[in-house]
Amino acid sequence: MIVTEFPRPVRVIEHTLIPLRDGTKLAARIWLPEDAGENPVPAILEYLPYRKRDGTYERDSLTHPYLAGHGYAGVRVDIRGSGDSDGLLTDEYALQEQDDALEVIAWLAEQPWCTGAVGMMGISWGGFNGLQVAARRPPALKAIVTICSTDDRYSDDVHYMGGAKLTAGFGWASFFFGAMCLPPDPALVGARWREMWLARLRNVPLFLETWTRHQRRDAYWRHGSVCEDFRAIQCPVYAVGGWTDGYTNAIPRLLEHLSVPRKGLIGPWAHAYPHFALPGPQIGFLQEMLRWWDHWLKGIDTGVMDEPMLRAWMTDSVKPAPYNQILPGRWVAEPSWPPENRKPLRLHLRDDGLRPERAPLVPRQVCSSQTVGKRAGSWCPFGRTADQAGDQREDDARSLVFETGPLAASIEILGAPLLTLELAAARPAANLAVRLCDVHPSGDSLRVSFGILNLTHRDGHETPVPLVPGERYRVRIQLNDTGATFPAGHRIRLALSTAYWPMIWPSPEAPTVTVLEGALDLPQRPPRTADETLAPLPQPETAVPERPTPVGPGIVRIDRIGLEQGTEGRFKFDISDDDPLSAVAEMLRSQTLARDDWQVRIETSMRLSCTREAFRLEASLRALEGPDEVCRRSWDCTIPRDHS
Numbered sequence: 167m168i169v170t171e172f173p174r175p176v177r178v179i180e181h182t183l184i185p186l187r188d189g190t191k192l193a194a195r196i197w198l199p200e201d202a203g204e205n206p207v208p209a210i211l212e213y214l215p216y217r218k219r220d221g222t223y224e225r226d227s228l229t230h231p232y233l234a235g236h237g238y239a240g241v242r243v244d245i246r247g248s249g250d251s252d253g254l255l256t257d258e259y260a261l262q263e264q265d266d267a268l269e270v271i272a273w274l275a276e277q278p279w280c281t282g283a284v285g286m287m288g289i290s291w292g293g294f295n296g297l298q299v300a301a302r303r304p305p306a307l308k309a310i311v312t313i314c315s316t317d318d319r320y321s322d323d324v325h326y327m328g329g330a331k332l333t334a335g336f337g338w339a340s341f342f343f344g345a346m347c348l349p350p351d352p353a354l355v356g357a358r359w360r361e362m363w364l365a366r367l368r369n370v371p372l373f374l375e376t377w378t379r380h381q382r383r384d385a386y387w388r389h390g391s392v393c394e395d396f397r398a399i400q401c402p403v404y405a406v407g408g409w410t411d412g413y414t415n416a417i418p419r420l421l422e423h424l425s426v427p428r429k430g431l432i433g434p435w436a437h438a439y440p441h442f443a444l445p446g447p448q449i450g451f452l453q454e455m456l457r458w459w460d461h462w463l464k465g466i467d468t469g470v471m472d473e474p475m476l477r478a479w480m481t482d483s484v485k486p487a488p489y490n491q492i493l494p495g496r497w498v499a500e501p502s503w504p505p506e507n508r509k510p511l512r513l514h515l516r517d518d519g520l521r522p523e524r525a526p527l528v529p530r531q532v533c534s535s536q537t538v539g540k541r542a543g544s545w546c547p548f549g550r551t552a553d554q555a556g557d558q559r560e561d562d563a564r565s566l567v568f569e570t571g572p573l574a575a576s577i578e579i580l581g582a583p584l585l586t587l588e589l590a591a592a593r594p595a596a597n598l599a600v601r602l603c604d605v606h607p608s609g610d611s612l613r614v615s616f617g618i619l620n621l622t623h624r625d626g627h628e629t630p631v632p633l634v635p636g637e638r639y640r641v642r643i644q645l646n647d648t649g650a651t652f653p654a655g656h657r658i659r660l661a662l663s664t665a666y667w668p669m670i671w672p673s674p675e676a677p678t679v680t681v682l683e684g685a686l687d688l689p690q691r692p693p694r695t696a697d698e699t700l701a702p703l704p705q706p707e708t709a710v711p712e713r714p715t716p717v718g719p720g721i722v723r724i725d726r727i728g729l730e731q732g733t734e735g736r737f738k739f740d741i742s743d744d745d746p747l748s749a750v751a752e753m754l755r756s757q758t759l760a761r762d763d764w765q766v767r768i769e770t771s772m773r774l775s776c777t778r779e780a781f782r783l784e785a786s787l788r789a790l791e792g793p794d795e796v797c798r799r800s801w802d803c804t805i806p807r808d809h810s
Contacts, residue, residue: 170707172235174199181219181250181354184243186269193218193250193354194243195226197234202279208308208463209239209274210285213267213299214292215248215255219351220729220759225439227712232452235709238459239280243270247366250350254369257376258342259294259319259390267299275306282306283463287455289313289439290413298390301398309402309462311455312420314413314437317396320387320627322415324546325377328643329623329630330597331671331810333739333751334412334545336774339374340737340753344770346370347787348757352764353727360791363766367789367797374772375801378781381808383627393419402427404458408435409481410445410493410554412546415647418581421475421503429458430476430503432649434493436549441706444549445490450704474499477700478649480578480691483604483656486612488543488552498580498649498697508691510584511577513570513658515684520570520658524685532566532662533678535743539599539666542616558603558611562661566681569605569659577652581689583615583645585660588683590639594632595809596621596677599666600643602686604650605657614652617645618670621679622809630809638682660686665746668739672746674778674807721758732758750775766791781805 177200183191195218199207210233216222222242230240246266247255256262275282284306286296293315300310316322325335347370349363380386388394403424407414409432417430431454435443440451457468481495513520517528543555585600598619604612622630624641633639652658664677714722714731721732735755742748751774758767769788774781782804789797 168705168707169710170232172232174201174235174237176200176231176234178231184270184273186266190246190252190266192243192246192252192266192270194241195219197230197240198279199234199237202239206279206281207237207239208283208285208459209241209277209280210287210459211241211243211271211274212288212292213243213245213270213286213295214288215245216291216345217249217348218242218244219250219354219727220724220731221249221345223712223724224714225442227710228442228708229439229452231709232707233456236456238463239274241274248346250354252362254365255346256371257373258291259298261389263295264298264302267295268302268304271299271304271306283308285309285311285459285463287311287313290315290437294390297392297399297403300401300403301392301395303398303400307401309404309458311404311406311458313406313439314408314411316413316416317391317393317419318416319391320383322413324412326381327545327670328618329382329620329627329810330618331381332545333668333671335377336374336751336753336772337737339377340755340770340772342373343370343772343785344755344757344768347768347770347789348759349766351727351729353761364796367787367799370787372783372785372801372803374774375783375803375805378783378805381810382630393423396423397425399424400426402462404429404431406431406440408433408440408443409479409648410434410436410547410549412437415582418503418647427471428475429470429473430478432476432478434479434481434495436547436554438549441708445493447492448706450706452707453704474501476500476503478580480580480649480651483606483612483651483653485606486555486557486610488554488556490554495651496697497700497703498691498694499700500580504581505691508689510687511690513686513688515568515660515681515686520568520660520686527681527683530566530681531678532664532681533676534663534665535564536665536667536672536676536741536746536749537743538564538663539669542666542669545669555613558601558613558661559609561601561663562603562611562659565601565661565663567659567661569657572607572655572657573652574654576654577658577688578650578691578693579689580649580691582647583689584687585617585643585645586685586687587641587643587681588638589641590636590680590682591621591633591677592635593673593675593677594622594635595673595675596633596664596679597666597670597673598643598679599663599670600645601661602645603659603661604652605659607655611659614650615645615648617643618666619643620810632809667741667749671776671810672741672749674746676744676746728761730758730760747776747778776807780807
């Protein structure tokens with residue numbers, strides 16, 4: 167990354183309070199051009215529960231000063247009940263959060279340093295609520311940039327995939343639960359910090375309990391899912407993500423179904439902003455955002471809307487590895503999405519593998535060991551550690567596999583592969599995991615895409631229905647969108663398993679699924695000469711980074727505010743090869759904040775297990791101020807399984 171100087175000097179308002187109609191005040195940190203009072207600028211809001219003061223400060227330091235130095239107000243607001251803001255946070259993406267955002271946007275538009283035009287940007291939570299708030303149509307909101315987000319909170323978020331319960335939801339719940347127990351900073355809120363903290367501790371819900379009680383796509387998940395009514399969004403949308411991330415599928419859907427001006431950008435990245443994300447290459451994303459904001463918030467013709475609707479990274483075939491510094495490839499573009507007049511490459515499941523010609527298939531059975539999935543990596547990789555899918559050979563060897571012969575010519579795909587199967591199951595419930603792999607001549611197996619279906623959800627996620635053992639069903643499993651190359655001489659492999667631990671929670675019984683017939687549709691993309699004329703994206707630029715100072719094992723100091731943070735934790739996922747009811751997820755975590763003689767400590771634990779009929783969720787919370795315990799709570803919940 168290149169640290170650059172800015173056209174306009176920047177000043178920072180470290181802490182200001184945004185008043186709401188009900189008397190609540192939300193804490194904000196604002197970066198402004200020094201002359202914004204005389205020459206007002208548009209505001210760009212990032213609205214999160216992740217603590218502006220001591221949570222997102224590192225990435226904020228790269229981004230918001232840069233935007234301010236180029237003629238915008240960068241605004242980071244703590245959501246109600248988080249960070250240094252008043253109130254209580256009751257759940258993710260609550261209606262109250264959206265209502266507050268409408269007031270924040272109106273307040274920003276009225277400030278003397280603001281032109282009245284506001285944009286929203288954000289990654290993950292901030293990408294979600296950017297879409298959700300856009301659907302509420304606040305008059306001052308002129309455009310958004312949504313990164314690594316989703317339009318469907320049930321089908322394409324950390325909780326469920328294809329109706330199967332994701333263990334990533336356990337990890338997310340563990341982090342979120344602990345983060346919402348932290349106090350505001352006494353240096354900002356004064357003596358009332360303790361009252362605010364104790365209110366949080368006494369009222370924080372066990373979020374995972376709520377999410378586990380909603381195992382089908384009901385009204386709870388429809389709230390905040392903008393796919394329920396794409397027409398509600400009336401401002402321009404720039405949707406951004408990366409193939410390594412868990413939140414990419416929404417981008418093609420938004421491009422297809424929104425009616426407003428829109429663009430899509432998909433790189434090789436994991437769950438991070440593209441100017442510093444791994445795997446690389448990174449891009450000058452801040453410069454790209456400036457082109458977008460200048461066009462929609464300042465009315466400057468930057469040419470950003472004269473370019474193709476979608477720009478995507480066509481990833482080269484690489485040796486599979488759980489960590490990648492760079493994923494080589496090239497940029498390709500589509501003028502519209504979905505592409506016009508493009509037919510998929512259909513490969514039939516046959517006794518001799520995957521072939522273009524249809525032929526009878528001798529019924530094939532799969533009943534997987536519960537530990538198939540060891541090489542899956544994280545559902546949502548962050549890219550900084552070995553959290554990506556590794557060599558799939560071990561999982562392939564314990565799966566039902568169909569593959570092509572060595573390819574005579576390279577094949578490139580862009581979009582979502584689709585598998586259609588005729589099958590029968592021996593139990594009323596079964597999961598089916600589907601992996602699409604690029605098999606190298608060496609035997610290395612690179613996962614290109616995957617999909618999951620809880621077969622009781624075969625006719626929809628709203629009304630799951632048990633399978634009738636032995637009955638024949640036709641099911642469709644859409645795999646994750648991808649952009650990938652299968653080189654000549656490599657093989658295309660399709661691997662099916664009835665388990666994918668630790669990514670998904672197992673079915674109550676070990677099922678046997680019989681595959682009777684099937685076809686795989688690959689979104690083949692022919693070469694386009696127009697790709698060669700794409701303008702190169704700039705190299706990444708940022709503002710000066712703010713980095714913490716390590717002061718001990720697991721402890722860092724934020725020098726700007728004189729605060730020390732400590733974090734330690736342990737996650738454990740266990741299962742026996744032959745017993746789906748042995749599945750257990752466990753977490754222990756502690757967090758400390760300290761400044762001079764002030765210190766607080768939060769200790770949390772969580773454990774999820776199951777029987778054939780129910781999930782059992784146990785959790786605990788302990789909070790200390792110095793040596794004194796100020797709060798202790800525990801939970802022990804039994805939640806009936808609902809076809810999961």
